[in-house]
Structures are given as structure tokens and as C-alpha cells.
Amino acid sequence: MEGWRDVINTDEKIMKHDVIIIGAGVSGLAAALTLKKRGASVLVLEANDHVGGAAHGVRVDGYLCERGPNTLMVSSPEVETLLRKAGLWDSALDASPHARKRFVVQDGCLVALPDSPLSFLTSGVISWGAKLRLMREPFISGGCDDDETLAQFVRRRLGDEPLRELVGPFVSGVYAGDPERLIVRHALPRLHRLERTHGSLIRGAIKLGRSGPSVRRLISWPPGLSGLAAGLAAPLEDEVKLSAPVESLKKSGNVFRVVSRQGEFEASSVFVATDAVAAARLVAPFFPEIAPLEQIPQAPMAVIHLGFPRAGVSHPLDGFGALISRARGIRTLGVLFSSTLFPGRAPENHVLLTAFLGGMLDREALTLDDAAMVRTVVNDLTPLLGITAAPSFQNIVRWPRAIPQYERGHQLLLDACVRAEGEFPGLHLLGNYRGGISLGDCLENGRMLGSP
Ligand SMILES: Cc1cc2nc3c(=O)[nH]c(=O)nc-3n(C[C@H](O)[C@H](O)[C@H](O)COP(=O)(O)OP(=O)(O)OC[C@H]3O[C@@H](n4cnc5c(N)ncnc54)[C@H](O)[C@@H]3O)c2cc1C
Structure with missing residues (x-):
């Protein structure tokens, strides 16, 4: 040049x-x-x-607290x-093999998302009625509205239940956004392209799967x-x-x-x-x-890092973390099992959890003070993770404008x-x-x- x-x-x-x-x-x-x-x-x-x-991550009291993103x-x-x-x-560093396991909340418990088509069929993450509805997906014709929202797209192709139980929590986890407002072709262009190119998400996913492995590495x-x-x-x-x-x-x-x-x-x-x-x-x-x-529009978000003695959390924390459907009435958007994901994130015999509050559907969460944020997250996570001790460490980051929508x-x-x-x-x-x-x-x- x-x-x-x-x-x-x-x-x-x-x-x-x-x-x-x-x-x-x-x-x-x-x-x-x-x-x-x-x-x-x-x-x-x-x-x-x-x-x-x-x-940008900061180390505080032996915990590595990611202020923003946690994984690439x-x-x-x-x-x-x-x-x-x-x-x-x-x-x-590659994320722990446990990171392949992702949890959602059902009936007040953490349930692992299925990781193969067979385990999906036998799992209870969505009902048999919703699974039958999925079988129709390859025969549904493509949309033509350039401003179709993610919710409209998923309802049209997959039905209501996958939107509520799977896509909604995923969108909270990635965008802290509202699927009723995100435009699918901008927010999830790869999903949109599957429909445009292959006429069906299921057919497209199968074809892509057959075309051989692509690069895929979850790292920090x-x-x-x-x-x-x-x-x-x-x-x-x-x-x-x-x-x-x-x-x-x-x-x-x-x-x-x-x-x-x-x-x-x-x-x-x-x-x-x-x-x-x-x-x-x-x-x-x-x-x-x-x-x-x-x-x-920008989603506000608070990142709440909580440290516990290992014995104070009875869940094995053998996964990436949990996404929580808004339909559960639980305020916490999701939680990452940070000390499982990568080594050196918490002092010995301690665990680090990274939880999120806020998003487009709960902008007021950012007005909570630190103590209220910690109380909310601990109350939400206690029954899910079997928390029996008070957090021995906390660190809070507020992002008034975390993610553009x-x-x-x-x-x-x-x-x-x-x-x-x-x-x-x-x-x-x-x-x-x-x-x-x-x-x-x-x-x-x-x-x-x-x-x-
Ligand atoms: C809480 C949170 C969690 C996230 N989690 C993930 C995740 O796990 N995985 C993932 O892939 N993505 C995640 N993201 C999204 C991802 O981190 C961001 O989209 C990405 O880092 C944005 O990078 P950027 O360089 O475009 O912008 P930024 O990181 O915002 O950088 C812009 C830079 O410009 C500087 N700047 C602004 N104004 C000026 C000026 N006038 N003069 C000079 N400099 C200026 C700022 O100081 C800043 O350093 C997360 C984001 C947040 C907030």
C-alpha cells in the first residue's frame, strides 16, 4: 500500500x-x-x-472475571x-469437553440439551406434539418478508414450543434480546440463509453436516x-x-x-x-x-460474578452453563460455569459462576443495587444448582449498552x-x-x- x-x-x-x-x-x-x-x-x-x-478480564481475589465476552x-x-x-x-485454551453440555430449566431443574438427533427425539425438552410439528418443517415454504422477526420465523417453521423452550433462551444468551423484535436475516443470518438456500432448516443442516467438518473451536x-x-x-x-x-x-x-x-x-x-x-x-x-x-436499540446487561467454596454448590457444574426461558418466571437470564470452562478461573477448591441480568425484556434490572442483584441471582440459582453456602466472592459489571439489537x-x-x-x-x-x-x-x- x-x-x-x-x-x-x-x-x-x-x-x-x-x-x-x-x-x-x-x-x-x-x-x-x-x-x-x-x-x-x-x-x-x-x-x-x-x-x-x-x-477485557480482570483478576480479583484469585478469580478471573470477564467483564464482557467469555468465549470465542x-x-x-x-x-x-x-x-x-x-x-x-x-x-x-480449548474449553473443557464439558462445555458441549448446555442446560435449560424445566420443572425447576436443570436439564441437559440433547446433543444428537436421536437424543433429541428421546429427550423431554419439547413435547411429542412439538416434535411431530418439527417433522413438517421441510415441507413449509419459504418466507418472503425481509423484516420477518426471529419469533415469526421460528413460529412459522418450527412452532411455538421450540421458540419458547430453545430459541428464546438462546437469544437471551447471545443478544439479551427480544425474539419478537430481532430481525432474523440480520440477527441470525446463517439460519435465514439455510431457509433461502435449502428451502428448509432441517434439510440445510443435514446437507451442511454431510459436506464435512468445518472449523469449530471454543476458546479463550x-x-x-x-x-x-x-x-x-x-x-x-x-x-x-x-x-x-x-x-x-x-x-x-x-x-x-x-x-x-x-x-x-x-x-x-x-x-x-x-x-x-x-x-x-x-x-x-x-x-x-x-x-x-x-x-x-442496545440491550442493557449486568454481569454478576459469584465465587463459592466448591462444597457450597452441589451441582457437578459439568457443562457450559444454563439458559433460562423467560416463560419460567426466573429473572436471571442465564449462568456460565466459568471455572468449569477453562482452568485457572477460581482459587483452588472454589468455583466461579457468571450470571446475567437485564436484557431488552428486563431493562429495570440494571437499576438494582449490587446487593439486590446478588440476592436475585443467588435466589434464582439456589434451587437449580443446590447452593448451600453464601457466595464468598462477588463482582458486578453494569453495561447500560451491552449489545446492539x-x-x-x-x-x-x-x-x-x-x-x-x-x-x-x-x-x-x-x-x-x-x-x-x-x-x-x-x-x-x-x-x-x-x-x-
Ligand atoms: C456482557 C457481554 C457479554 C458478551 N459475551 C460474548 C461472548 O461470550 N462471546 C462473543 O462472541 N461475544 C460476546 N459479546 C459481544 C462481543 O464482546 C462484542 O460484540 C465485541 O467485543 C465488540 O467488539 P468491537 O471491537 O466491535 O467493539 P468494542 O469492544 O465496543 O470496542 C470499541 C472500542 O472503541 C473505543 N472507543 C469508543 N469511542 C472512542 C473514541 N471516541 N476514541 C477512541 N476510542 C473509542 C472503546 O473504548 C472500545 O475500546 C458480549 C458482549 C458483552 C457486552
Whole structure:
């Protein structure tokens, strides 16, 4: 790539680079690393005093508390390649084999989800009537409404019960969202594509299964997902400036001028890799059509880490965790068995649980104080996990805007992003409000934008 190569213009004290990346979350870091490997001079400006954005764990009293994401599911060769290039593939920790077992709540107990079609048929997670209804799925014709919600889609193809018992809890776990409002083609594009490509989810899943194994690895690193961020940032060395919030972005001629608390910078290309609100505020002054991005619905979430002496929890915790259907009347959205998933998450003879409150259907949960949050989660989990001791450790993280929701009108926001990039060549917008919220999606989108 041709460019300015870190020229310092001494007259104006403006440092020039090929590319400036605003935001050092995993999206921005993946783009920065890819651009650097292609020979561009990059500068990453990050508001926080650490890289990783939401992917950030802290160790407190011997417990590793992930503030945001807990696991990275690698399911694309592109993400595998990126991790290999960053030297992160071999150092990754695979989740415990127990993680394949996922629980839901039925009749006041944790029930393992079936892991094969045969065990699904014999399990009681949905009724025989609902199973018979599933048999009709391959014969149901495709939908044509681009704004079909996830709930409408699942009801149409699979019926009410799978929506309530399986898809609803899954959506709480991933989006903290409301299936009645999420638009299926944006929120779960792979599911939507199965219908569009194969005419049926069941037929599509069988065909994909036959086409051979794809990459699939559920991982983290010894320091948690901070290890991912640190590994992506390591080759960038001093090209990452921390505590450098960008205050304004302007385009003048072919040049973007970026004003941050750590100085002014210029580049021929800028990647805005922040959350939706920050992106809207930075870009709207020269492209007002992007302003509605600031209003994208965002699920609030509280992450409650609880530590117990091992003997204080009678459940074997032999799984990934539990998802809880909203129909159960239980406030806790779900719980991860964090100390089962990866080693070194809790002090010896102790366990770490990570529970979630809030989401689009319970925004008020975030107004609870710490004691009320802990009480709620402990009360909810006590009968499910056989808790007999008070937590010996607690740590709470509040996210007023945890996860952007791809709801009705999302396409308009995506269109505005494309128009902004068209009108201002060199401008790129990336982040979890666009193209997927999972870490895997953010890494893949960052890598892709960094290698056009
Ligand atoms: C509680 C929680 C649990 C989750 N669990 C999972 C999970 O288990 N698995 C999974 O795959 N995904 C999970 N996710 C989703 C995933 O973590 C996020 O979608 C992803 O990390 C977003 O990455 P990003 O780089 O796009 O944005 P962010 O991580 O938000 O990074 C954006 C960065 O931009 C910086 N920034 C903002 N404004 C400015 C500015 N003006 N100047 C400079 N810098 C700025 C921010 O400080 C931040 O570092 C979870 C998210 C949350 C909140």
C-alpha cells in the first residue's frame, strides 16, 4: 500500500499515517493487524487505558472475571488464519469437553440439551406434539418478508414450543434480546440463509453436516479474552495509543484529520471501529444521515460474578452453563460455569459462576443495587444448582449498552453506513452494530475490511 509512512509535519505538528483506526476493540485490532501485515503505516487511537474494548478480564481475589465476552467460537477459516498470524492459535485454551453440555430449566431443574438427533427425539425438552410439528418443517415454504422477526420465523417453521423452550433462551444468551423484535436475516443470518438456500432448516443442516467438518473451536486464553486483545495488539507495538479518545474527525480534501486528546493526526484512510454511539457522533458532523445510528436499540446487561467454596454448590457444574426461558418466571437470564470452562478461573477448591441480568425484556434490572442483584441471582440459582453456602466472592459489571439489537429499521442503518463510505472514500465503519455481534464476527469483519 502506498502512503505517507508516519511523516511528522513539523510545521503543523500533525503526524501522518496511511490509516488511523479509532477504537482498539477486537474489530479495530483485527483491521489494524491485517493492514500492518500488508505494509500500511497504522495508528490506533483508543479511549480506554487498555486494548480489547468489551473483551477485557480482570483478576480479583484469585478469580478471573470477564467483564464482557467469555468465549470465542472460531467457526471460520478466516478467523483461524488471523489468530495463527497473530500467534494466538497455539496459545489458545480449548474449553473443557464439558462445555458441549448446555442446560435449560424445566420443572425447576436443570436439564441437559440433547446433543444428537436421536437424543433429541428421546429427550423431554419439547413435547411429542412439538416434535411431530418439527417433522413438517421441510415441507413449509419459504418466507418472503425481509423484516420477518426471529419469533415469526421460528413460529412459522418450527412452532411455538421450540421458540419458547430453545430459541428464546438462546437469544437471551447471545443478544439479551427480544425474539419478537430481532430481525432474523440480520440477527441470525446463517439460519435465514439455510431457509433461502435449502428451502428448509432441517434439510440445510443435514446437507451442511454431510459436506464435512468445518472449523469449530471454543476458546479463550490463560488471562481470559484480554489475552486475545493483547495478542492482536502485540505486533502493533507503539502504533497503539491508549487513553487517546478521539474528539473529532474531519475530512479536508483527500485527507482525514483526527483530533484526539493525545494530539492531531492525519491519514488518507480512517477506520471508525467504535461502538455505534461513538461512531454516529464522530461521523454525523460531516455526514448527518448517519445520526440515527446513535439510536440503535442496545440491550442493557449486568454481569454478576459469584465465587463459592466448591462444597457450597452441589451441582457437578459439568457443562457450559444454563439458559433460562423467560416463560419460567426466573429473572436471571442465564449462568456460565466459568471455572468449569477453562482452568485457572477460581482459587483452588472454589468455583466461579457468571450470571446475567437485564436484557431488552428486563431493562429495570440494571437499576438494582449490587446487593439486590446478588440476592436475585443467588435466589434464582439456589434451587437449580443446590447452593448451600453464601457466595464468598462477588463482582458486578453494569453495561447500560451491552449489545446492539438488529431490529426493524436496521437495514436503513446499514444503508447509511454504505452511503457514508461511498461519499467519503477512505472512510470505513466497523463494529458490532454491523455484520454480527459475536467476537468471531467482529474479528472476521475487521480482518476483511483491513484487506479489501
Ligand atoms: C456482557 C457481554 C457479554 C458478551 N459475551 C460474548 C461472548 O461470550 N462471546 C462473543 O462472541 N461475544 C460476546 N459479546 C459481544 C462481543 O464482546 C462484542 O460484540 C465485541 O467485543 C465488540 O467488539 P468491537 O471491537 O466491535 O467493539 P468494542 O469492544 O465496543 O470496542 C470499541 C472500542 O472503541 C473505543 N472507543 C469508543 N469511542 C472512542 C473514541 N471516541 N476514541 C477512541 N476510542 C473509542 C472503546 O473504548 C472500545 O475500546 C458480549 C458482549 C458483552 C457486552
